[in-house]
Amino acid sequence: MGVALQQSATVIGLGSMGWGAAVSLLRAGFRVSGVDIRPDVLARFEGEGGQAFARAKDVPPSDVVFVFVVNSDQAKQVLFGEDGAVATAKPGTVFLLCVTMAPSVTVEIAERLLAAHMQVIDAPVSGGHLKALSGEITVMGSGPSAAFDAAHAALDAVSAKVFRLGEEIGLGSKVKMINQLLAGVHIAAAAEALTLAAKAGLDLQTVFDVIRVSAGSSWMFENRGPHIVEGDYTPRSAVNIFVKDLGIVTDEAKREGGETPLSAAALALFKEASAAGFGLEDDAAVAKILAQKSGLVLPGME
Structure with missing residues (x-):
């Protein structure tokens, strides 16, 4: 029996990333408990x-607990609320905070977990739902070496790469914040580029095929571009997620005295898309706002 077969794991929040992590843990031989409010899930x-x-x-006591809820308020609720995990967790359980949160809030939550005699890893992730399903996400982790050692097999089960950024809780969340800055700006840029292409009378599929192998491409252009070209706004990651994440970027930048004009512009676009009723659609739906302003009807807008 391998190490993974002897361990148990809990995943709180079975959304696109949490679901992928949970099934990856099952595939690796863990006994996995999943927590979600949706009966069908x-x-x-x-x-x-x-x-x-x-x-x-x-949930029965687990060796490791992954927290994959949407935001910091939900994280506090599922950990410390009336039905929270901490009250029944065994001392020494490793809690992996995979939620994208402001670094200052991550530190606050970690301090409460440590006070309850738990171990903590600040462990935001990236890679999208397909990487999560295949157990190949990237983990931007920070925390004590002992916690990483205890969670080693579980992290191996869900990830292709684990960056150990230091022992200080909050470093992982800071790196994830920078990642989300780029991701949000790149999604907005992809939407702007393809909307302008349509306005110029170009064939969107052709433009996508050219740009994806040219210098102007990005991972987000390659991933989100087909959503716009095909008019498929089924949410893999929703508009409202980037309202939250870019809000973290701009708020933390103000706290640190940094300048983030591109983030602010992208955030305004995501907020506008959310206010227009696209908040639960795929984040590429920011293209619809630009199309409306340009007098265009993109695929999926008919």
Whole structure:
């Protein structure tokens, strides 16, 4: 029996990234408990071979707990709320905070976990839902070496690369913030480029095929461009996620005295898309706002 087969893991939040992490852990031989508020998701997870729970406090003790909820308020609730995980966790459990949060809030949550005699890794992730499904996400981790050692097998199960950025909690969240700055700006830039291409009378598929192998490309252009070309705004990552994440970028920049004009412009676009009713659509739906202002009808807008 391998190490993974002897360990148990809990994943709180079975969204696109949490689901991928949970099934990757199952595939690696972990006993996995999944926590989510959606009955259909819990039923599907049981079908995959996991144990499903609507409340974190009902989960049997686990060696590691991944937290994959949407924001810091939800993280505090699932950890410390009435139905939270901490009250019933065994001392020494490793909590991996995979939520994109302001670094200052990550530190606050970590301090509460440490006071409850838990171990903590600041562990935001990147890679998208397909990488999560294949167990190949990137982890931007910081925290004590002992916590990393205890969570080693679990991290191997869900990730292709784990960056150990230091022992200071908050470093992981700071690096993730920089990643989200670039991701949000690149999505907005991809939407602007393809919208302008359409306005200029160019064929969107042709433009995408050319740019994706040219100097102007980016990972986000290659990933989100097809959503705009095909008019498929099924949410893989929603507009509202970048309202949150770019809000973290601009707020933390103000706190640090940094200048982020491109982030501010992209944030304004995501906020406008959210206010127009596109908040739960794929984040590439920011293209719809630019199309409307340009007098265009893109695919998927008919």
